[in-house]
Amino acid sequence: MYRIVFLISSSLLLLLGCSRQNAAVLPYYNTPDFTPHFISVAAAKDSVPHTIANFSCIDQNDKTITQQDVEGKIHIANFFFTACGSICPKMMSNLKTTYDQYKNDPSVVFLSFSVTPWxxxxxxxxxxxxxxxxxxxxxxxxxxxxxxxxxxxxxxxFAEEDLGFSKDSSEFLHTEHILLIDKSKRIRGIYNGTLQLETEQLAKDIAALKKE
Incomplete structure:
Protein backbone atom coordinates (compact mmCIF):
# COMPACT_ATOMS: atom_id res chain seq x y z
CA MET A 1 0.00 0.00 0.00
CA TYR A 2 2.75 2.45 0.94
CA ARG A 3 4.57 1.65 -2.28
CA ILE A 4 1.42 2.38 -4.32
CA VAL A 5 0.88 5.70 -2.53
CA PHE A 6 4.53 6.60 -3.08
CA LEU A 7 4.30 5.81 -6.79
CA ILE A 8 1.11 7.84 -7.20
CA SER A 9 2.63 10.78 -5.31
CA SER A 10 5.79 10.60 -7.39
CA SER A 11 3.76 10.56 -10.61
CA LEU A 12 1.76 13.60 -9.51
CA LEU A 13 4.92 15.51 -8.65
CA LEU A 14 6.40 14.60 -12.03
CA LEU A 15 3.29 15.82 -13.83
CA LEU A 16 3.24 19.05 -11.86
CA GLY A 17 6.91 19.60 -12.60
CA CYS A 18 6.32 19.07 -16.31
CA SER A 19 3.38 21.47 -16.24
CA ARG A 20 5.50 24.16 -14.62
CA GLN A 21 8.24 23.64 -17.17
CA ASN A 22 5.78 23.85 -20.06
CA ALA A 23 4.22 26.99 -18.59
CA ALA A 24 7.64 28.68 -18.67
CA VAL A 25 8.12 27.97 -22.39
CA LEU A 26 7.27 31.08 -24.38
CA PRO A 27 5.76 30.83 -27.86
CA TYR A 28 7.08 32.50 -31.00
CA TYR A 29 4.90 34.88 -33.02
CA ASN A 30 5.57 35.06 -36.73
CA THR A 31 2.47 36.76 -38.18
CA PRO A 32 0.19 39.72 -37.35
CA ASP A 33 -2.61 37.42 -36.17
CA PHE A 34 -0.37 36.37 -33.26
CA THR A 35 -0.78 32.65 -33.75
CA PRO A 36 1.53 31.12 -31.13
CA HIS A 37 4.18 28.61 -32.19
CA PHE A 38 5.49 26.44 -29.35
CA ILE A 39 8.76 25.19 -30.75
CA SER A 40 12.35 24.86 -29.64
CA VAL A 41 14.90 27.64 -29.94
CA ALA A 42 16.78 25.56 -32.51
CA ALA A 43 13.65 24.98 -34.62
CA ALA A 44 12.76 28.69 -34.54
CA LYS A 45 15.83 29.55 -36.60
CA ASP A 46 14.27 27.90 -39.64
CA SER A 47 10.53 28.10 -38.99
CA VAL A 48 10.16 31.65 -37.59
CA PRO A 49 11.63 34.02 -40.19
CA HIS A 50 10.02 37.19 -38.82
CA THR A 51 12.37 39.42 -36.84
CA ILE A 52 12.33 43.09 -35.84
CA ALA A 53 13.66 45.23 -38.68
CA ASN A 54 16.59 47.62 -38.44
CA PHE A 55 15.81 51.05 -37.01
CA SER A 56 17.49 54.29 -35.96
CA CYS A 57 16.00 56.75 -33.46
CA ILE A 58 17.15 59.38 -30.97
CA ASP A 59 16.58 58.92 -27.25
CA GLN A 60 15.97 61.36 -24.39
CA ASN A 61 19.73 61.82 -23.98
CA ASP A 62 20.18 62.79 -27.64
CA LYS A 63 21.83 59.44 -28.30
CA THR A 64 21.24 57.48 -31.49
CA ILE A 65 19.73 54.07 -30.71
CA THR A 66 19.70 51.37 -33.39
CA GLN A 67 19.17 47.64 -33.66
CA GLN A 68 22.79 47.21 -32.64
CA ASP A 69 21.87 48.40 -29.15
CA VAL A 70 19.51 45.44 -28.72
CA GLU A 71 21.65 42.88 -30.54
CA GLY A 72 21.94 39.76 -28.40
CA LYS A 73 19.69 41.26 -25.72
CA ILE A 74 16.07 40.89 -24.64
CA HIS A 75 14.11 44.02 -25.39
CA ILE A 76 10.67 45.34 -24.57
CA ALA A 77 8.93 47.78 -26.92
CA ASN A 78 5.87 49.99 -26.63
CA PHE A 79 4.44 53.06 -28.34
CA PHE A 80 3.32 56.22 -26.52
CA PHE A 81 3.36 60.01 -26.66
CA THR A 82 4.13 62.55 -23.98
CA ALA A 83 0.85 64.49 -24.32
CA CYS A 84 -1.31 61.36 -24.04
CA GLY A 85 -3.89 61.57 -21.29
CA SER A 86 -5.69 58.28 -21.85
CA ILE A 87 -3.91 54.92 -22.00
CA CYS A 88 -0.27 56.06 -21.93
CA PRO A 89 0.02 57.17 -18.26
CA LYS A 90 -1.28 53.82 -17.00
CA MET A 91 0.77 51.83 -19.49
CA MET A 92 3.98 53.68 -18.69
CA SER A 93 3.36 53.43 -14.94
CA ASN A 94 2.83 49.66 -15.18
CA LEU A 95 5.85 49.29 -17.44
CA LYS A 96 7.99 51.20 -14.96
CA THR A 97 7.16 48.62 -12.29
CA THR A 98 8.54 45.94 -14.61
CA TYR A 99 11.49 48.13 -15.54
CA ASP A 100 12.42 48.65 -11.89
CA GLN A 101 13.03 44.91 -11.62
CA TYR A 102 15.49 44.95 -14.55
CA LYS A 103 16.94 48.47 -14.61
CA ASN A 104 20.34 47.22 -13.48
CA ASP A 105 20.38 44.31 -15.92
CA PRO A 106 22.41 45.15 -19.05
CA SER A 107 20.91 42.17 -20.92
CA VAL A 108 17.42 43.77 -20.93
CA VAL A 109 16.54 46.95 -22.84
CA PHE A 110 13.30 48.97 -22.85
CA LEU A 111 12.32 50.96 -25.96
CA SER A 112 9.38 53.40 -25.89
CA PHE A 113 8.77 54.90 -29.33
CA SER A 114 6.89 58.20 -29.58
CA VAL A 115 3.96 58.13 -32.01
CA THR A 116 4.03 61.95 -32.19
CA PRO A 117 7.73 62.38 -32.96
CA TRP A 118 7.08 65.74 -34.63
CA PHE A 158 2.51 44.09 -35.10
CA ALA A 159 1.61 46.55 -32.36
CA GLU A 160 -1.99 47.58 -33.05
CA GLU A 161 -5.41 46.10 -32.32
CA ASP A 162 -5.95 45.83 -36.07
CA LEU A 163 -2.77 43.74 -36.12
CA GLY A 164 -0.91 45.75 -38.69
CA PHE A 165 -2.63 44.46 -41.80
CA SER A 166 -3.75 47.42 -43.86
CA LYS A 167 -3.52 50.78 -42.11
CA ASP A 168 -2.05 53.64 -44.09
CA SER A 169 1.04 55.24 -42.54
CA SER A 170 -0.87 58.53 -42.18
CA GLU A 171 -3.42 57.01 -39.78
CA PHE A 172 -2.67 57.76 -36.15
CA LEU A 173 -1.04 54.96 -34.19
CA HIS A 174 -2.33 54.46 -30.64
CA THR A 175 -1.96 51.17 -28.83
CA GLU A 176 -1.69 49.80 -25.31
CA HIS A 177 0.32 46.79 -26.49
CA ILE A 178 3.75 46.00 -25.07
CA LEU A 179 5.91 43.54 -27.01
CA LEU A 180 8.55 41.19 -25.65
CA ILE A 181 11.41 40.43 -28.04
CA ASP A 182 14.10 37.81 -27.52
CA LYS A 183 17.85 37.96 -28.15
CA SER A 184 17.31 36.94 -31.77
CA LYS A 185 14.83 39.82 -32.29
CA ARG A 186 11.82 37.49 -32.53
CA ILE A 187 8.48 38.33 -30.90
CA ARG A 188 7.82 36.17 -27.83
CA GLY A 189 5.00 37.98 -26.03
CA ILE A 190 2.28 40.62 -26.31
CA TYR A 191 0.70 42.32 -23.29
CA ASN A 192 -1.96 44.91 -22.52
CA GLY A 193 0.10 47.56 -20.80
CA THR A 194 -2.89 49.13 -19.05
CA LEU A 195 -3.41 45.97 -16.98
CA GLN A 196 -1.11 45.42 -14.01
CA LEU A 197 -1.51 41.63 -14.15
CA GLU A 198 -0.27 41.63 -17.74
CA THR A 199 2.86 43.64 -16.94
CA GLU A 200 3.49 41.38 -13.95
CA GLN A 201 3.38 38.46 -16.39
CA LEU A 202 5.77 40.36 -18.66
CA ALA A 203 8.29 40.50 -15.81
CA LYS A 204 7.99 36.73 -15.31
CA ASP A 205 8.36 36.09 -19.05
CA ILE A 206 11.52 38.20 -19.19
CA ALA A 207 12.95 35.97 -16.46
CA ALA A 208 11.96 32.87 -18.50
CA LEU A 209 13.65 34.25 -21.62
CA LYS A 210 16.83 34.93 -19.70
CA LYS A 211 17.05 31.19 -18.95
CA GLU A 212 16.81 30.12 -22.60
Whole structure:
Protein backbone atom coordinates (compact mmCIF):
# COMPACT_ATOMS: atom_id res chain seq x y z
CA MET A 1 0.00 0.00 0.00
CA TYR A 2 2.75 2.45 0.94
CA ARG A 3 4.57 1.65 -2.28
CA ILE A 4 1.42 2.38 -4.32
CA VAL A 5 0.88 5.70 -2.53
CA PHE A 6 4.53 6.60 -3.08
CA LEU A 7 4.30 5.81 -6.79
CA ILE A 8 1.11 7.84 -7.20
CA SER A 9 2.63 10.78 -5.31
CA SER A 10 5.79 10.60 -7.39
CA SER A 11 3.76 10.56 -10.61
CA LEU A 12 1.76 13.60 -9.51
CA LEU A 13 4.92 15.51 -8.65
CA LEU A 14 6.40 14.60 -12.03
CA LEU A 15 3.29 15.82 -13.83
CA LEU A 16 3.24 19.05 -11.86
CA GLY A 17 6.91 19.60 -12.60
CA CYS A 18 6.32 19.07 -16.31
CA SER A 19 3.38 21.47 -16.24
CA ARG A 20 5.50 24.16 -14.62
CA GLN A 21 8.24 23.64 -17.17
CA ASN A 22 5.78 23.85 -20.06
CA ALA A 23 4.22 26.99 -18.59
CA ALA A 24 7.64 28.68 -18.67
CA VAL A 25 8.12 27.97 -22.39
CA LEU A 26 7.27 31.08 -24.38
CA PRO A 27 5.76 30.83 -27.86
CA TYR A 28 7.08 32.50 -31.00
CA TYR A 29 4.90 34.88 -33.02
CA ASN A 30 5.57 35.06 -36.73
CA THR A 31 2.47 36.76 -38.18
CA PRO A 32 0.19 39.72 -37.35
CA ASP A 33 -2.61 37.42 -36.17
CA PHE A 34 -0.37 36.37 -33.26
CA THR A 35 -0.78 32.65 -33.75
CA PRO A 36 1.53 31.12 -31.13
CA HIS A 37 4.18 28.61 -32.19
CA PHE A 38 5.49 26.44 -29.35
CA ILE A 39 8.76 25.19 -30.75
CA SER A 40 12.35 24.86 -29.64
CA VAL A 41 14.90 27.64 -29.94
CA ALA A 42 16.78 25.56 -32.51
CA ALA A 43 13.65 24.98 -34.62
CA ALA A 44 12.76 28.69 -34.54
CA LYS A 45 15.83 29.55 -36.60
CA ASP A 46 14.27 27.90 -39.64
CA SER A 47 10.53 28.10 -38.99
CA VAL A 48 10.16 31.65 -37.59
CA PRO A 49 11.63 34.02 -40.19
CA HIS A 50 10.02 37.19 -38.82
CA THR A 51 12.37 39.42 -36.84
CA ILE A 52 12.33 43.09 -35.84
CA ALA A 53 13.66 45.23 -38.68
CA ASN A 54 16.59 47.62 -38.44
CA PHE A 55 15.81 51.05 -37.01
CA SER A 56 17.49 54.29 -35.96
CA CYS A 57 16.00 56.75 -33.46
CA ILE A 58 17.15 59.38 -30.97
CA ASP A 59 16.58 58.92 -27.25
CA GLN A 60 15.97 61.36 -24.39
CA ASN A 61 19.73 61.82 -23.98
CA ASP A 62 20.18 62.79 -27.64
CA LYS A 63 21.83 59.44 -28.30
CA THR A 64 21.24 57.48 -31.49
CA ILE A 65 19.73 54.07 -30.71
CA THR A 66 19.70 51.37 -33.39
CA GLN A 67 19.17 47.64 -33.66
CA GLN A 68 22.79 47.21 -32.64
CA ASP A 69 21.87 48.40 -29.15
CA VAL A 70 19.51 45.44 -28.72
CA GLU A 71 21.65 42.88 -30.54
CA GLY A 72 21.94 39.76 -28.40
CA LYS A 73 19.69 41.26 -25.72
CA ILE A 74 16.07 40.89 -24.64
CA HIS A 75 14.11 44.02 -25.39
CA ILE A 76 10.67 45.34 -24.57
CA ALA A 77 8.93 47.78 -26.92
CA ASN A 78 5.87 49.99 -26.63
CA PHE A 79 4.44 53.06 -28.34
CA PHE A 80 3.32 56.22 -26.52
CA PHE A 81 3.36 60.01 -26.66
CA THR A 82 4.13 62.55 -23.98
CA ALA A 83 0.85 64.49 -24.32
CA CYS A 84 -1.31 61.36 -24.04
CA GLY A 85 -3.89 61.57 -21.29
CA SER A 86 -5.69 58.28 -21.85
CA ILE A 87 -3.91 54.92 -22.00
CA CYS A 88 -0.27 56.06 -21.93
CA PRO A 89 0.02 57.17 -18.26
CA LYS A 90 -1.28 53.82 -17.00
CA MET A 91 0.77 51.83 -19.49
CA MET A 92 3.98 53.68 -18.69
CA SER A 93 3.36 53.43 -14.94
CA ASN A 94 2.83 49.66 -15.18
CA LEU A 95 5.85 49.29 -17.44
CA LYS A 96 7.99 51.20 -14.96
CA THR A 97 7.16 48.62 -12.29
CA THR A 98 8.54 45.94 -14.61
CA TYR A 99 11.49 48.13 -15.54
CA ASP A 100 12.42 48.65 -11.89
CA GLN A 101 13.03 44.91 -11.62
CA TYR A 102 15.49 44.95 -14.55
CA LYS A 103 16.94 48.47 -14.61
CA ASN A 104 20.34 47.22 -13.48
CA ASP A 105 20.38 44.31 -15.92
CA PRO A 106 22.41 45.15 -19.05
CA SER A 107 20.91 42.17 -20.92
CA VAL A 108 17.42 43.77 -20.93
CA VAL A 109 16.54 46.95 -22.84
CA PHE A 110 13.30 48.97 -22.85
CA LEU A 111 12.32 50.96 -25.96
CA SER A 112 9.38 53.40 -25.89
CA PHE A 113 8.77 54.90 -29.33
CA SER A 114 6.89 58.20 -29.58
CA VAL A 115 3.96 58.13 -32.01
CA THR A 116 4.03 61.95 -32.19
CA PRO A 117 7.73 62.38 -32.96
CA TRP A 118 7.08 65.74 -34.63
CA UNK A 119 6.08 67.03 -31.16
CA UNK A 120 8.17 64.86 -28.89
CA UNK A 121 11.60 66.43 -29.17
CA UNK A 122 14.62 65.20 -27.25
CA UNK A 123 13.96 67.95 -24.69
CA UNK A 124 10.34 66.85 -24.21
CA UNK A 125 11.34 63.23 -23.84
CA UNK A 126 14.00 64.12 -21.28
CA UNK A 127 11.51 66.18 -19.27
CA UNK A 128 8.98 63.33 -19.47
CA UNK A 129 11.60 60.87 -18.20
CA UNK A 130 12.48 63.13 -15.29
CA UNK A 131 8.83 63.83 -14.39
CA UNK A 132 8.03 60.13 -14.40
CA UNK A 133 11.20 59.08 -12.55
CA UNK A 134 12.48 57.05 -15.49
CA UNK A 135 16.19 56.57 -15.08
CA UNK A 136 18.28 56.73 -18.20
CA UNK A 137 20.19 53.45 -17.99
CA UNK A 138 18.48 50.96 -20.30
CA UNK A 139 15.09 52.61 -20.92
CA UNK A 140 15.18 54.70 -24.09
CA UNK A 141 12.33 57.09 -24.96
CA UNK A 142 12.66 57.46 -28.71
CA UNK A 143 11.82 60.02 -31.36
CA UNK A 144 12.63 60.14 -35.06
CA UNK A 145 10.91 59.83 -38.42
CA UNK A 146 7.14 59.35 -38.16
CA UNK A 147 7.10 57.12 -41.23
CA UNK A 148 9.89 54.92 -39.91
CA UNK A 149 8.35 54.56 -36.44
CA UNK A 150 4.87 53.79 -37.77
CA UNK A 151 6.21 51.25 -40.25
CA UNK A 152 8.28 49.61 -37.51
CA UNK A 153 5.26 49.45 -35.20
CA UNK A 154 2.91 47.98 -37.77
CA UNK A 155 5.10 45.67 -39.82
CA UNK A 156 7.77 44.60 -37.33
CA UNK A 157 6.11 44.69 -33.90
CA PHE A 158 2.51 44.09 -35.10
CA ALA A 159 1.61 46.55 -32.36
CA GLU A 160 -1.99 47.58 -33.05
CA GLU A 161 -5.41 46.10 -32.32
CA ASP A 162 -5.95 45.83 -36.07
CA LEU A 163 -2.77 43.74 -36.12
CA GLY A 164 -0.91 45.75 -38.69
CA PHE A 165 -2.63 44.46 -41.80
CA SER A 166 -3.75 47.42 -43.86
CA LYS A 167 -3.52 50.78 -42.11
CA ASP A 168 -2.05 53.64 -44.09
CA SER A 169 1.04 55.24 -42.54
CA SER A 170 -0.87 58.53 -42.18
CA GLU A 171 -3.42 57.01 -39.78
CA PHE A 172 -2.67 57.76 -36.15
CA LEU A 173 -1.04 54.96 -34.19
CA HIS A 174 -2.33 54.46 -30.64
CA THR A 175 -1.96 51.17 -28.83
CA GLU A 176 -1.69 49.80 -25.31
CA HIS A 177 0.32 46.79 -26.49
CA ILE A 178 3.75 46.00 -25.07
CA LEU A 179 5.91 43.54 -27.01
CA LEU A 180 8.55 41.19 -25.65
CA ILE A 181 11.41 40.43 -28.04
CA ASP A 182 14.10 37.81 -27.52
CA LYS A 183 17.85 37.96 -28.15
CA SER A 184 17.31 36.94 -31.77
CA LYS A 185 14.83 39.82 -32.29
CA ARG A 186 11.82 37.49 -32.53
CA ILE A 187 8.48 38.33 -30.90
CA ARG A 188 7.82 36.17 -27.83
CA GLY A 189 5.00 37.98 -26.03
CA ILE A 190 2.28 40.62 -26.31
CA TYR A 191 0.70 42.32 -23.29
CA ASN A 192 -1.96 44.91 -22.52
CA GLY A 193 0.10 47.56 -20.80
CA THR A 194 -2.89 49.13 -19.05
CA LEU A 195 -3.41 45.97 -16.98
CA GLN A 196 -1.11 45.42 -14.01
CA LEU A 197 -1.51 41.63 -14.15
CA GLU A 198 -0.27 41.63 -17.74
CA THR A 199 2.86 43.64 -16.94
CA GLU A 200 3.49 41.38 -13.95
CA GLN A 201 3.38 38.46 -16.39
CA LEU A 202 5.77 40.36 -18.66
CA ALA A 203 8.29 40.50 -15.81
CA LYS A 204 7.99 36.73 -15.31
CA ASP A 205 8.36 36.09 -19.05
CA ILE A 206 11.52 38.20 -19.19
CA ALA A 207 12.95 35.97 -16.46
CA ALA A 208 11.96 32.87 -18.50
CA LEU A 209 13.65 34.25 -21.62
CA LYS A 210 16.83 34.93 -19.70
CA LYS A 211 17.05 31.19 -18.95
CA GLU A 212 16.81 30.12 -22.60
Missing amino acids: RDSVEKLKAYAENNEISTGNWHLLTGSKGDIYKLARTSY
